[in-house]
Amino acid sequence: MKLETRKIPESEPEMVEIRYHWITDEIQEIISFVKSRQGQLSAVRDGQRFEVPVVDLFYAESVEDRLFLYTAADSYEIRMKLYELEEMLRNQSFLRVSKSMIVNLMKITSVRPALNGRFLAVLKNGEEIIISRKYVPSLKNILKGGES
């Protein structure tokens, strides 16, 4: 695929144009990335494509090599790896809390202890997710204003 970038005067709006023959996985990935930078993620539910606002996202979970996004009441599948999404949302209050999950810190109501040094995060929709012991230091650090 040919890549072309062009410097433009500040009076013109910045834009990304994608020219394609067919929407392949590769093209879809690029579209998803650009949309995520604009605060939206392109995901699928019941065979239909939706633009999910990042701010509405509660958490994302990887299940058997498939990645699912969860909002207050719905779930969507997104064609992406968890680590890619984690990297993409790094500066948007998302944090890895277990091997298979990243969570939106803005959607956590409270945290309480679980067994063996783990914690349970109670989300604003009442769901509970496990914060693995391994990721508790990152959580403490980011809440104190550091980086994960």
Added chain:
Amino acid sequence: MPGQKWKEQLIRALRLYTLLVTLITVVIMILGRLLDRDRVLSYEAFLSPLLYALIGTAATVITRSDRELSIRSLIIRKAISLLLIEGAIILIALKADTIPTEKSWVLPGLALGILAVFVLSHLILYLIDRKEAEKLNADLARYQEKQIAQSEDKDEI
């Protein structure tokens, strides 16, 4: 930050070890006063809590896993770790000349004592975690307020 994660694990292990030494010393004192009041011990007796606590701390390796353990498998591993601790300490007691295992109350008393220390240590660690959770909740509230304020500032610009 792998360094910080190791530091946290080391702190947890040391915290557990110190807690176990304290609880084991208290349990030995209570059981001794109740059941074997006239016994005179040598300075070597001070080693027992340190050794038993080391066994108790080492047994937590069983509940450590790179995989995310479900609550069920964690409880099973905890039960196995308790059985191993009971087995190891009773074995030491049977081999040691200083512990009067020939008396009928000694082995059941020892087994009950180990169970009491196991339950108490978990209860105390849970209370410590609860305190930590309270702190996390306070930090989380501050973090969320700060993020909301920052996004409002951006909107104004």
